[in-house]
Amino acid sequence: MVYQADAQRYAGMVYHRCGRSGIKLPAISLGLWHNFGDATRLDNSRQLLRHAFDNGITHFDLANNYGPPPGSAEENFGRLLREDFAPYRDELIISSKAGYTMWDGPYGDWGSRKYLIASLNQSLKRMGIDYVDIFYHHRPDPETPLEETMMALDHIVRQGKALYIALSNYPADRAAEAIGLLKQLGTPCLIHQPKYSMLERAPEQGLLDVLQKEGVGCIGFSPLAGGILTDRYLNGIPDDSRIASGSQFLSADRLTPENMTRVRELTELAAQRGQKLSQMALAWVLRGNRVTSVLIGASKTSQIDDAVGMLANPDFTGQELARIDAILG
Numbered sequence: 394m395v396y397q398a399d400a401q402r403y404a405g406m407v408y409h410r411c412g413r414s415g416i417k418l419p420a421i422s423l424g425l426w427h428n429f430g431d432a433t434r435l436d437n438s439r440q441l442l443r444h445a446f447d448n449g450i451t452h453f454d455l456a457n458n459y460g461p462p463p464g465s466a467e468e469n470f471g472r473l474l475r476e477d478f479a480p481y482r483d484e485l486i487i488s489s490k491a492g493y494t495m496w497d498g499p500y501g502d503w504g505s506r507k508y509l510i511a512s513l514n515q516s517l518k519r520m521g522i523d524y525v526d527i528f529y530h531h532r533p534d535p536e537t538p539l540e541e542t543m544m545a546l547d548h549i550v551r552q553g554k555a556l557y558i559a560l561s562n563y564p565a566d567r568a569a570e571a572i573g574l575l576k577q578l579g580t581p582c583l584i585h586q587p588k589y590s591m592l593e594r595a596p597e598q599g600l601l602d603v604l605q606k607e608g609v610g611c612i613g614f615s616p617l618a619g620g621i622l623t624d625r626y627l628n629g630i631p632d633d634s635r636i637a638s639g640s641q642f643l644s645a646d647r648l649t650p651e652n653m654t655r656v657r658e659l660t661e662l663a664a665q666r667g668q669k670l671s672q673m674a675l676a677w678v679l680r681g682n683r684v685t686s687v688l689i690g691a692s693k694t695s696q697i698d699d700a701v702g703m704l705a706n707p708d709f710t711g712q713e714l715a716r717i718d719a720i721l722g
């Protein structure tokens with residue numbers, strides 16, 4: 394059946410300005426790292442995208458290597474874009490990235506001009522689009538001069554192959570340097586994408602201050618710690634969960650007694666707020682207006698509903714925040 398987006402899709406979502414740019418991003422964005430590769434049923438991926446957009450989630454985040462196999466998430470997304478979302482292209486913010494290993498040899502990884510430009514060309518072909526809205530350098534490269542990487546990003550914007558450029562996984566000092574270079578080049582950095590959740594608070598050690606000072610947005614990835622900060626693993630490891638799938642990025646050893654005690658105590662506190670833990674965990678990342686959007690993953694449409702439900706109670710009392718800090722230790 395031809396997809397027709399819900400006419401009410403903008404009624405419930407909240408949109409935050411991204412740093413000092415002209416762009417607003419939804420408080421919740423959807424990442425396609427898992428559940429969009431060739432190993433997933435395309436029909437489920439289609440339902441996830443439709444459901445997200447019907448709820449006002451206008452930002453879909455990809456990377457060259459998402460799959461498995463690498464590249465297949467972009468290919469499948471491209472197909473769904475053509476089949477379902479072609480009339481809505483101008484209502485979408487589509488991002489992709491390069492920075493991790495993508496092809497054999499010395500030019501398929503890290504941060505050279507050669508790799509970034511070739512990789513984005515491949516991504517555009519896989520998705521069947523002329524430009525991405527945001528193109529990221531996915532991780533800092535210890536060997537390539539930062540000037541070369543930033544000049545390549547600037548060039549990509551001037552070519553019209555990306556509207557904005559961005560950084561991911563850069564520590565605070567490297568991010569400050571890169572943001573400065575981009576400013577000099579005349580292509581300001583739109584947003585930074587760090588890992589940020591109740592179980593991963595590194596951005597609080599300087600990065601969020603840099604972004605705020607420089608007027609750069611922040612989109613926190615894995616805000617649910619891959620599912621640990623939900624009710625998913627409260628009673629064991631369900632067969633259809635990420636851990637049971639044998640993910641190399643999330644294994645049962647993360648379910649330590651310490652983490653599970655935290656998860657239980659946080660679940661109780663969330664219930665007192667009339668929320669699920671997953672909802673409180675997303676609201677927590679967004680607290681204080683320093684984070685533009687939370688970048689979630691989902692394997693079921695009900696998980697997107699949970700995330701959107703967070704918007705009913707995004708605020709915390711000082712007491713609640715202190716209790717969360719105490720639980721997290």
Ligand code: NDP
Binds near residue numbers: 625635690691695700
């Ligand atoms: P999350 O921390 O949001 O984890 C998502 C997973 O948690 C889901 O796939 C699902 O797993 C489980 N889950 C979600 N909602 C619920 C719920 N309500 N109840 C129970 N379980 C739930 O994020 P991801 O780790 O998936 O990362 C999100 C995005 O961030 C990626 O798609 C990607 O775009 C980006 N990212 C960027 C990186 C970078 O280096 N820049 C690195 C990693 C991610 P299950 O399968 O068990 O149902």
